Amino acid sequence: MFIYDSVQKTKREFVPQEEGKVKLYVCGPTVYDDAHLGHAKSALVFDLLSRVLRAEGYEVTYVRNITDIDDKIIKKAQEQNKNIKEITDFYTTSYTLEMAKLGVKQPDIEPKATESLEAMFELIQKLIDKGHAYKTKSGDVYFDTSSDNAYLSLSHRVQDEDDKIQRVESSSEKKNSSDFALWKSVNDGSLTFESPFGYGRPGWHTECSAMIEKHLAKEESKFAVDIHGGGADLMFPHHENEAAQTRCGTNHQLAAYWMHNGFVNINGEKMSKSLGNSFFLKDALQIYDGEILRFYLLSTHYRSNFNFSEEDLLLCKKRLDKFYRLKKRLFGIKITFTRSAFQDELLRALGDDLNISTALALIDEMISYSNETLDNAPKNKEFKNEVLSNLAYIEEVLGFGIKNPFEYFQLGVDEATKQKIASLIEARSEAKKAKDFAAADTLRNEILSIGVNIMDTPEGTFWEKI
């Protein structure tokens, strides 16, 4: 496995700290609103990564957090006149359901900030004890960025010149303007907790470091996790601060490899509420099947920015259609799983920093070759078994193609229409048998007019929703 480390900016061979085992941590959502396509992309990328690592034989411990302590959650609760828990439960559930529709497997551990407070207290205390954090008069606890000489080494930033000026002018209690809150002293009754530092809320960055310590890190290891992932926009300040906390508060670095996925843009622009072009996953799922969205969102390399367009999505779907047509062709045949050269090649491509384009090209070539061979030798059982094994392998590693192929082509067609189609096809077959081709064509046009394509095969006439 080769992974591009976005901190070192090089692709290098992945070597886990403990042989055969991978600790993977990914920043999950803050549950204050519906997930948008960007959340989907991130979840999909790291779902793919965990699948590929497992296919390579690694035992993976995948942790993805739920941030359920945040100012935005409080704001939302106030707006909707609901309590905090109602909001976080609602969006946690919808997130989980929507990810499931995309074929994203649940991570092994999904810790919540509200359940990780003890670990946060412990980390904050350690930082204070070691002189990397300080408490202000008003009760806030800040991380002292000037105490960490490796600060900004992750995001490769340069300390702002006006940093010092700000410090003088600002009435803030911070020692440096880049210092960030580990604990915010609040006692307004909304989402506050009792801590050794008084009532308040933890800072956002603290939870990830704390959860990693709690669930993944080993005291003696050099890195708390093997791979830390998240969206590219989290690099700074979130990951920078996480890394600083862990580096200063514990005996290890945070991550051996950092992976950041690119953005999903709409019309070339980043999605944002102010631009009014946010595309919620729930809305996309009403129009397109989750599996098609999965295929589309994964079809471009994870580090590239992704420009979402419905037109591209529909074109991309045709690629998935080909997979299902082959699957349909071999429907009902029992398989004994066999390993093939194709599977090795596919894994090699994906093992190269998740080179999905090469992987999809291999799949397309495999499909063409399989169709051709099946045309020439329709009774070759051994070959059919190999093809089915290849399809099953793709389903497991890439997570698409899992549906019944007939149902896939009939998505969104109701029972009454299905019966109507069946009777029209039956009538057309009769007409064809009687060599009344004019009548057969009329019937076919009628079928076409309801948005359905038909195809005659040796096994009978099949139909697909266009």
Added chain:
RNA sequence: GGUGCCAUCGCCAAGUGGUAAGGCCGCAGCCUGCAAAGCUGCUAUCCCCAGUUCAAAUCUGGGUGGCACCUCCA
């Protein structure tokens, strides 16, 4: 202003020194009663300029054009 990313066929998109993968669209053919599906074949020298090299889409320098981060953000 600071930092960084990107620029490959009509569209999407691999490829980081050895002579341009794949998909969609298009054209031709096979198959088909005709179609559809499937299969076969055809279609780019890689934004511009200069340089390094036997050899560059791939390295270096300079342009031009996109985009992102620097505030919450997947």
